[in-house]
Amino acid sequence: MSGEPAQPDTLAAMFRRLIASTGPISLMHYMGEANARYYGSKDPLGSAGDFITAPEISQMFGELIGLWLADMWINAGREEPVHYVELGPGRGTLAVDALRVAKRYGLEPQVHLVETSAELKDVQLAALPQAQWHHDLSTVPPYGPILLVANEFLDALPVRQLVKTPDGWRERMVVPEGERFVCVAGSQPMDAAVPEARRGAEVGTIIETCPGAAATVYEVAGRLVEQGGAALFIDYGHDQIRDGSTLQAVRDHLKVDPFVNPGEADLTAHVDFATLAPIALSRGCKWLGTVPQGRWLRNLGIEARAQALSERAPEHSAAIASARDRLIGEGQMGLLFKVMGLASPSWPGGAGF
Ligand code: SAH
Numbered sequence: 334m335s336g337e338p339a340q341p342d343t344l345a346a347m348f349r350r351l352i353a354s355t356g357p358i359s360l361m362h363y364m365g366e367a368n369a370r371y372y373g374s375k376d377p378l379g380s381a382g383d384f385i386t387a388p389e390i391s392q393m394f395g396e397l398i399g400l401w402l403a404d405m406w407i408n409a410g411r412e413e414p415v416h417y418v419e420l421g422p423g424r425g426t427l428a429v430d431a432l433r434v435a436k437r438y439g440l441e442p443q444v445h446l447v448e449t450s451a452e453l454k455d456v457q458l459a460a461l462p463q464a465q466w467h468h469d470l471s472t473v474p475p476y477g478p479i480l481l482v483a484n485e486f487l488d489a490l491p492v493r494q495l496v497k498t499p500d501g502w503r504e505r506m507v508v509p510e511g512e513r514f515v516c517v518a519g520s521q522p523m524d525a526a527v528p529e530a531r532r533g534a535e536v537g538t539i540i541e542t543c544p545g546a547a548a549t550v551y552e553v554a555g556r557l558v559e560q561g562g563a564a565l566f567i568d569y570g571h572d573q574i575r576d577g578s579t580l581q582a583v584r585d586h587l588k589v590d591p592f593v594n595p596g597e598a599d600l601t602a603h604v605d606f607a608t609l610a611p612i613a614l615s616r617g618c619k620w621l622g623t624v625p626q627g628r629w630l631r632n633l634g635i636e637a638r639a640q641a642l643s644e645r646a647p648e649h650s651a652a653i654a655s656a657r658d659r660l661i662g663e664g665q666m667g668l669l670f671k672v673m674g675l676a677s678p679s680w681p682g683g684a685g686f
Contacts, residue, residue, distance in 0.1 A: 344370045344596035349509050357506035357517060361544075363595060364580070365491035370596030372450040372489070378423050383599055384583045386485050387567070387626075387666060388427035391656035393642070395430025397633045398565060401684055402431065402480045403438035405563045408681040412561060414477040417442040418470075420549070421486035423453060425460030431482065432461075442480060445473050470552050478561035478677070481553055487609075488568045488601040490545035494578055495523050497538045502527050505539070507592070514592040539578050541602060550609045554618035554675055563621075563676040563683060569669045570604030572623045579603035606673050613675050621674030622686035627667025630660055632685040 344367060352358060377383045387394040406415060417435075419428050428444065435442070444464040448454050454466055467473055494505040496518055503518035524532060527540060534540075553564050582591035584598035591600050606623045613620050639657040643650035661667040674683045 343594070345514075345594060348507070348514070348595065352508055357508045357519065359493065359519070360505045360507055360516060360580070361491045361493040363491075363507040363514070364591075364600050364602075367591075367595035367598075367600050368489050368491070369449070371599055373452065374596070376424065376452055376456055377599055383585055385586070386423060387660055387670070388430065388484065389424065390659050391653070392426075392430045393635055393638050393657065394630070394660060395427040396434045396638065397630060397635060398427065398482060399431030399434030400438075401565070401633060402482075402563070403435045403440045405676065405680060405683055406435075406440050406478070406480065407438060409478070409561065409677075409679075411439070412478050414474075415440070415442045415562075416445055416474060416477055416479050418445045418447065418473055418479050418481040420447045420470075420481070420483035421489065422446045422448060422457055423485075425457040425464075427482065427484055428457075428464075429460050443474075443477075447473070470549075470556070473556075475556075476560060478680075479553075479556055479564070480562055481557075481564035482567075483549075483565070484567045485601075486568070487543065487546040487549065487566060487604045488570070489599070490543055490549070492541050492543045492580065492602040494580075495527060495540045495542075497534050497536050499536055502532070512593070513590065514595070516592075534576065538576050540576060541578055541580075541605070542608070543602065543605065546604060546609060547612055550612050550675075551616065554613040554616040557619075557675055557677045557680075558617045561677045561680060563674065563680055566604075566606075566609070566673040566675075567626065567670060568604040568606075569601075569666075570606050570671055572606045572671060574605070574607045604671075606671055609673065617678060619676045619678050619680070619682075621676055621683045623671050623673040624686055625668050626670035626672055627661035627663060629672040629685040630667075635661060 379389050422428055446464045447467045495502050496505050498518045502523040504523050505516045506519040507514050579602045580591050582589045582598040582600050589598050610620045639653050643653050659665045674686050
């Protein structure tokens, strides 16, 4: 065995070796490994990071979520023990803001954070020392209602893309080309994976699905039916079925090519909420609705909350107004981002939907 410890290889180099020895990898494999490397190696959030999320824009976001959760829990009869569960909690900011408000209403749940990134887990530990961490939902306690939040979590899960070729449907695969990677059609027929109604689409049509998002919603909905509780999935995405690739990469607050330097930018895809609601319903869960984030936050009183914060700190009123507009403005996050609410069938309907 020879001397120096090897530098960790870039993911691009690993992919090149893998593809050279075993053939093209699926786009889903490419995206999954790229994001595992990306989130495992850095804290990507905030102005010094690659992108900024709603809870990092303003405390109002997490506070209104905390209010919504407390309202649901109180109306459902204040059952204990109760669990706050967050998927992909980032820097823990949303949880801190939500739990601070919930406590004012007597809601002090056990805190469970589902996070795979060791780097972000350290940041979360400093913000939420009382929390328990989980690698996935399977170890979250199976008793007591669950109040679950996932903000910009589903969009990071790998998507699978199928493309219609003259020879039928194929999975989109990734191969190197010069300095970058490109997509090619795989060799296996995939027609059986395409719903019958969409099989006859034109050559070149791309269908994107996210098996991880579907599995997550399936599991959460089942937990809500069995244990009681409610869930909010918040993400950018569409509530109508549609075709095409929505894969994108963001680095340093700019869109970059997803096929250059995998693992160094955040890869995301639009969340297909149109497919997720029926999955929840199929488990007997209540679907409260999927509405634009701007409308939901307005319904919960973000304008009054911004006003109250400004009166307390007039020197920050311009910043508070600009954060509010970023969260609800139609050309900003207000329309593109959606809030999907789910609840146990024995729980009340939720505010804002
Ligand atoms: N919700 C936070 C962070 C969004 S970024 C916010 O709104 O600011 C995506 C988060 O999901 C990160 O915490 C990332 O580490 C985590 N994540 C990504 N893929 C994951 C997976 N497969 N399982 C668990 N967490 C994951």
